Amino acid sequence: MKPLEAGRGPVIRTKAALDRALARAPIRSLRGLVGNGPVVVLAPHPDDECLGCGGLLAAAAAAGLPVHVYILTDGRHSHPGSVAWPPHRIASQCKFEALRAAAALKLRPNALRFERHQDGTLIMDWRRAEAIAKQIGRASCRER
Numbered sequence: 001m002k003p004l005e006a007g008r009g010p011v012i013r014t015k016a017a018l019d020r021a022l023a024r025a026p027i028r029s030l031r032g033l034v035g036n037g038p039v040v041v042l043a044p045h046p047d048d049e050c051l052g053c054g055g056l057l058a059a060a061a062a063a064g065l066p067v068h069v070y071i072l073t074d075g076r077h078s079h080p081g082s083v084a085w086p087p088h089r090i091a092s093q094c095k096f097e098a099l100r101a102a103a104a105l106k107l108r109p110n111a112l113r114f115e116r117h118q119d120g121t122l123i124m125d126w127r128r129a130e131a132i133a134k135q136i137g138r139a140s141c142r143e144r
Helices: 015-023 030-034 048-062 087-104 126-142
Strands: 039-043 067-073 112-117
């Protein structure tokens, strides 16, 4: 039986079909995926870390691996023009929700780093984004 390719193969409708697909997965364990860590997640917006990598983060934390989550922007532009949710209120709420989510995933309190860039600013300035990426890379290597 050959491994499934992304976007190709049957729709998985039953647990048995899911179990068969997982048995063919190239990586079957947390350590096979991340080794001894650290696990570093770059989240463009608040909540991307949980939506995209929540299972990985929870598993890594449970295994005692070092976890570093960098939330690059503050979420302030998610509701443009809202009177009820002005930018500063959104940014504050996003940070609060990220901290609650991290606690639910059992991450260490210092696992989150809030870079606090405004939404939409990094995509317009690739040099700045590259400098931030290098800074994060250096910090993550030091904190193993």
